[in-house]
Amino acid sequence: MKYNILKVIRIMLFFVSILFFLIGFLFNDLNILLFNVFLILLHNVLFSLEKLKNRLILFWFQITFFVFLVGKPLFIMLNGEDWIHPFSEIVMKHTVISLILSCYSIFLGSYIYSKITKTPNFNLLKEVTFKSKYMVTLRKVSLVLYYITFIAALAVVLEKVIFVQSTDFREYYISYNSNLPIFLVKIGDLCITIFYVYLATLPSKKQSKLPILLYVLYSVVSIGYGQRNDLFLNGILLITYFIIRDYIAKDGIKWFTKKIKYSIFISLPFILIFAVIFDYVRRDIPLSEFEFFALLTEFFISQGGSNEIISYGYILEDRIPSQMVYYSLGSLYIYLTQNMISRAILNIDSIPLNTVEMALTGNSFGHTITYLVYPKTYLEGIGMGSSYIAELYYDFGYIGIVCGGLFLGMLFPLIIKVMIKKWWLFALSLIMIRGIIFIPRATYFGWFTDAFSILNIFTIILLWFIAKFIYEKKYKG
Incomplete structure (x- = not known):
């Protein structure tokens, strides 16, 4: 029964968020648009709780999305302070709309997946x-x-x-x-x-x-x-x-x-x-x-x-250098070309971190944007990090944010x-x-390169081999 109530509240919240978006967009009210992001996140959390078994990652993603991208401007706004400065209203409207598109598309991706597949069968274990x-x-x-x-x-x-x-x-x-x-x-x-x-x-x-x-x-x-x-x-x-x-x-x-x-x-x-x-x-x-x-x-x-990375990515769009691959695929490219095996085969050196070379040719949006915004502190070893939304927008525009969100969902x-x-x-x-x-x-694909790093693959194979050797010797020898 409680999940039926949650579902009713969630659906109502969804339509309220749509209404807030239309009002905020048509009347150019950034406060309403920002609050709309919070409503969508709350809706997505409730959507996750309906079937937490297979929406567990979505639940946590909404939490970290709020902490890293939404919490700062929202709390500043609720305190009655200026959350737009030092950016212009045009820039912040882009930033908030990017957040909104990402939230909606992630929900839509998860919703579509739930309609075309079955709930995971934990009895497989x-x-x-x-x-x-x-x-x-x-x-x-x-x-x-x-x-x-x-x-x-x-x-x-x-x-x-x-x-x-x-x-x-x-x-x-x-x-x-x-x-x-x-x-x-x-x-x-x-x-x-x-x-x-x-x-x-x-x-x-x-x-x-x-x-x-x-x-x-x-x-x-x-x-x-x-x-x-x-x-x-x-x-x-x-x-x-x-x-x-x-x-x-x-x-x-x-x-x-x-x-x-x-x-x-x-x-x-x-x-x-x-x-x-x-x-x-x-x-x-x-x-x-x-x-x-x-x-x-x-x-x-x-x-x-x-969220500032999204804003700076919009402001500095014309100054951000093009790379060999899309920035959203940059972590995959770095993984394929900068690992120890590839460097040994291709006889190439790794690009030193926090250098001009890394910032301009390293296929890393986080390094590039930090260098363009804070060149001195970047060369001293400090970074701003990245954001998958900023990468997707630079590579493919708003349609990239939507498609990227659908994929994640x-x-x-x-x-x-x-x-x-x-x-x-x-x-x-x-x-x-x-x-x-x-x-x-x-980065957008950082989760993939983290998981399938050579170190992780080597460790898993090593454990499999040792366990297999002991098992064969003890029980089949």
């Missing part, structure tokens, strides 16, 4: 398969290697924290080089992928507690060298995994328990405030007052600057459907989910 002797072997192998590589990974992170605390977080992007043995650094690089493989073998809740706690510890320590996003993305990924495990569970054991839900609900505001205070301290900004709701609002304002439930078929697909999907929910402030 048959209990007998994940309790097979081979899967038990793979689970044990990945767990042992996770513990070993975690020591190396934590050592690398602690070195980065010490470096940043003794210098400056900007120096990390400019001059940090690890002094640890190279083999230790490389072993540490395998850690997180091994952890995802371990989760993909569907260990019991009891077996998972320590590995998950170590993963949380790793994420928390990473804050020490400025990686706030890692903590939140990793937290979202764990919640996603817990929810999926609840759908899979046949033993009645809940993963995403009420205790965890209440803990998140109570602690989240304080975590967000801590992130703001930490950022102030990191950048040597004096904290003049400690007002709870002001600091909570400041989190969204400090994190919501990625169909992709989200497809990943859920595919991930439950094989353990290695499950592991890769976890990596993809983590990348996808970040693309409001990242």
